[in-house]
Amino acid sequence: MSIRETVNNPHSHWMDGTGPESDIVISSRVRVARNLAHLPFPHLLSREKAEEVIHAVQTAIENRVFREKVGKMELTRMNELTPVERQILVEKHLISPDLLEGFERKAVVLRDDEVFSVMVNEEDHLRLQCLLPGLQLNRAWELVSRLDDGLEATLDYAFDEKLGYLTACPTNVGTGLRASVMLHLPGLVMVNQIKGVLGTITKLGLTVRGLYGEGTEAKGNLFQVSNQVTLGQAEEDIIANLISVTRQLLGQERAAREALYRERREQLEDRVGRAYGLLKHARVMTSDEAMSLFSDLRLGIDMGIIKNIPAPLIIELMVLTRPAFLVKVTGKDLSPVERDIYRAQLIRKKLSAAQQS
């Protein structure tokens, strides 16, 4: 497996649907921000110095200690990839959209299974990420910490005894840790409780974002909940807080689903059935429409209304039918209308294949 396979294959380990609570918690992510001592942060780096950072990371991942702790990882400069391939890495949640800006100075380091990725020269010199399916935040932190130790075996970090890990933005200083869970909450949306629930979360030192991070909309009833505070709490405490809030949300979402099933069963089954019908037979489908239908269908699968479609397929379809992947799959530049046609075609194909198997 290599970066080529990564950009050609829509599947990633985090989409497996294998972790605990995976009917609602799609994935768990932990990232830490690290910077190298004695170099300006990326937004002030000259081209040569940016190159120096990439070079240092390349050396660090070839080190024996790193290999033993983490395994083999591959560094790819962003300019070695086509614009479509770069976008695919965003669509697979392996990098952030910010890594695309000024990509000539940036790089990504990936492990084969895509559980680990390191962004080089994003807002900080290093952003280490671990992405796992289901609710596995503790495991993700454990792994990312090991990756961190592996890199620190040879790299000198900017670290202050009082302030902890120093980052470009003061909102990340301290642990540099951002832990997040991606949640599918159609029940709370349907019973009109989502605003209140999410509003409460922000009072607990957590933030809620859309599917692709900061500033993005919540499409397909997918919400990302993450910690806000990085200074003054140990990593384990930050994660424990997020887990306990997530468990509350799980409880509320399940209660909402039960209430829907009990009190509005016909409407619920109708909604799921319509989504399934449209996805199976539509000929033109926009990305937004697909996302909201996927959400309905996924809910139907999780609630046992639809039986012959595996739940992880829906997450895979969500990624596969994003614009960049469609371009990759069809191998040509598509106009928005063509994209909608191909999208519908791909969905029909995938769903009927799933039904037959």
Added chain:
Amino acid sequence: MECERCHQRPATVHLTEIINNEKRTMRLCEQCARELQAQAMGFFPQINLHNFLAGLLHNEFGFPTTGPTVAPAGARCEACGLTEAQFARQGLLGCGECYRYFGPRLEPVFRRIHGNTCHTGKVPERTGGKVRVINRIERLKAQLREAISREEFERAAELRDTIRELEKELQEG
């Protein structure tokens, strides 16, 4: 009268906002009024974190919160050359040294964002040095207290010896 937001175009619109029962009237030019309303209606994506932070920093660093900023002379990080004005505008520090350089003035910012000014989490394994040892001693002392309360004296003695060794190590640097 000039627009209260951009301080450039003439104010032609009176915009009244009621937030938490507090009424506020602004005199704005048409463009600013449209932008503000679009924000209120949710047409704009969430507030960009950096802009938001820049606003906080503006307050802290004594710059006006609206209108174009004029960089004050002097005040820049000796290591990377980042000026206060640049920092207040972008919300990003320039290098690790900036934290030392702008130090005391960042504290209120940390307190506002994190409610805290002191790191208590992970310390680098190889280069963490002293901090790592200090943290380890703290953890061992907690274990020691627990061992004593459980009357596990053999274990307590072991822990006490380890703590002494570490403290010696620390003193010898």
